[in-house]
Amino acid sequence: MILLLVASVQPAWADAGQKWAVVIGIDRYDSSTVTELECAEADARLLAETLVETAGFPRQNVFQLTSSHSGDQAPTRTNIAFRFDYLSRNVAPEDTLVVFFSGHGVEVDGQCYLLTREADARTSLTLEQSALHAAELFRWLQATRAGNVLLVVDACRNDPSPSRGLEDNPLSQNMARDLTLVRREAARAEVPAPVSTATLFACSSGERSYEWSDKGHGFFTYHLVEGLKGAAAESDGRVTLASLARHVQKTVPESSSRWALKRQVPWLRYEGPGGDQWVLARHQPGRTESEAERRAREAEEAREQAERRAQEAEQARREAELRASQDSQRAAPGGDLMGRLLDLEERLAGAAGAQQPTRVLWVSKGAGAPYSTISGALAGAPAGARILIRPGIYEEDVVVDKAVDLVGDGPVAEIVIRGSGTYVVDVRSPSPVHIEGLTLQTAGPETRHVGGAAELKNCRLLEVSR
Numbered sequence: 001m002i003l004l005l006v007a008s009v010q011p012a013w014a015d016a017g018q019k020w021a022v023v024i025g026i027d028r029y030d031s032s033t034v035t036e037l038e039c040a041e042a043d044a045r046l047l048a049e050t051l052v053e054t055a056g057f058p059r060q061n062v063f064q065l066t067s068s069h070s071g072d073q074a075p076t077r078t079n080i081a082f083r084f085d086y087l088s089r090n091v092a093p094e095d096t097l098v099v100f101f102s103g104h105g106v107e108v109d110g111q112c113y114l115l116t117r118e119a120d121a122r123t124s125l126t127l128e129q130s131a132l133h134a135a136e137l138f139r140w141l142q143a144t145r146a147g148n149v150l151l152v153v154d155a156c157r158n159d160p161s162p163s164r165g166l167e168d169n170p171l172s173q174n175m176a177r178d179l180t181l182v183r184r185e186a187a188r189a190e191v192p193a194p195v196s197t198a199t200l201f202a203c204s205s206g207e208r209s210y211e212w213s214d215k216g217h218g219f220f221t222y223h224l225v226e227g228l229k230g231a232a233a234e235s236d237g238r239v240t241l242a243s244l245a246r247h248v249q250k251t252v253p254e255s256s257s258r259w260a261l262k263r264q265v266p267w268l269r270y271e272g273p274g275g276d277q278w279v280l281a282r283h284q285p286g287r288t289e290s291e292a293e294r295r296a297r298e299a300e301e302a303r304e305q306a307e308r309r310a311q312e313a314e315q316a317r318r319e320a321e322l323r324a325s326q327d328s329q330r331a332a333p334g335g336d337l338m339g340r341l342l343d344l345e346e347r348l349a350g351a352a353g354a355q356q357p358t359r360v361l362w363v364s365k366g367a368g369a370p371y372s373t374i375s376g377a378l379a380g381a382p383a384g385a386r387i388l389i390r391p392g393i394y395e396e397d398v399v400v401d402k403a404v405d406l407v408g409d410g411p412v413a414e415i416v417i418r419g420s421g422t423y424v425v426d427v428r429s430p431s432p433v434h435i436e437g438l439t440l441q442t443a444g445p446e447t448r449h450v451g452g453a454a455e456l457k458n459c460r461l462l463e464v465s466r
Helices: 040-053 077-090 124-130 134-143 173-178 183-188 219-231 241-260 291-331 335-351 374-380
Strands: 002-004 019-025 062-066 096-102 105-108 111-114 148-154 196-201 238-240 267-271 279-282 360-363 386-389 392-395 398-400 405-408 415-419 423-427 433-436 439-442 448-451 454-457 460-463
Touching: 019 040, 019 077, 040 062, 040 096, 040 148, 040 219, 062 077, 077 134, 105 124, 105 173, 111 124, 111 134, 111 173, 134 173, 148 219, 196 241, 219 238, 219 241, 219 279, 238 241, 241 267, 360 374, 374 386, 374 398, 415 423, 423 433, 423 439, 439 448
Parallel strands: 002 267, 019 062, 019 096, 096 148, 148 196, 360 386, 386 405, 392 415, 398 423, 405 433, 415 439, 423 448, 433 454, 439 460
Antiparallel strands: 105 111, 196 267, 238 279
């Protein structure tokens, strides 16, 4: 729902003054009490570049603080305070300020926090001492004296607590209220009230935001950027706050329901002369992507994706038939000799593997993938293959008898292998197996996470009884 509290037909006013931005994206946290994310930093980087290349923000006025940065660009509470202190001394009343936060946000004991990199979520007191409180953020925003302030929040993904990392972390009504900029709050401060304030949430109250694995970004940020690049432009080429909000409120739920089977509807709260007068970007009239063109492009992308997966399924079927034929030859009279010849052929093929493309197999709980189980993919995978595992909970004991890569294709917390045997993943290959981006969950104290030679990277190991 878009709330335009005061309508206006006056000329566009947000073009005046300088443009400033603080763009924060946090995937990795220092404390083990906070789970990792996948696309938050990528979202921040994409938006920052779009503000410079498309929306006319001077590069020196866009401050990025993301997980991979160090020093004064690391996304810590102190560094964020440092940037706002700089803005308070340099931003003028006619200027525009955009603040984007992509990471974890929580509500504890009625208090709302954005989790900076050093946040400690063990207790409400540790959060108070280490995270960024909503009220504190608002004080910093008010101190900048910017006339036009837009706060963009994508802070409700999976639960940040390791013990509940597979659960949703929906946007609560309290968090939506506490993270909403309102002019009456600014009016009580000892600084001029902004002309226009807006808060754009990635989802509505009671919902969470989702990541689009195929795009490498969240659904919200992907469509937000597409809108700024022209998909949200009016007939005169202007991308306004109102047109951008309409765009994401239409496209994000369409994509999230189609590709993630989830509901996610962005929400905007605005106060000022008119969101249709707040110009965020300008394009040549008539050169923006129409609704029909967007739908055609997305349909073509979906067709190509389905075609790729169909080809992979057909290749997997043929390889399974070949393997079955080879097994039959081994079992036939004289099979010992035939088996040795086939083994030699496989070893020679393996020796030439450096010149061959890596075989990729997909595993997904949804329709369209060649395999619905990891064990099934392993049975059809040649040595050296890469098995990409889509989000889902896989209740199986995985036995790996060849050198392959098991790689999560999505957020770590949403790709879970639950095993009940001796090991969740039992590696019996003489060569190490690479395991990346997966959550391995044991059934109890008798089950171990991994057995054998395995290289783990960016994996979560949970010991939770079912």
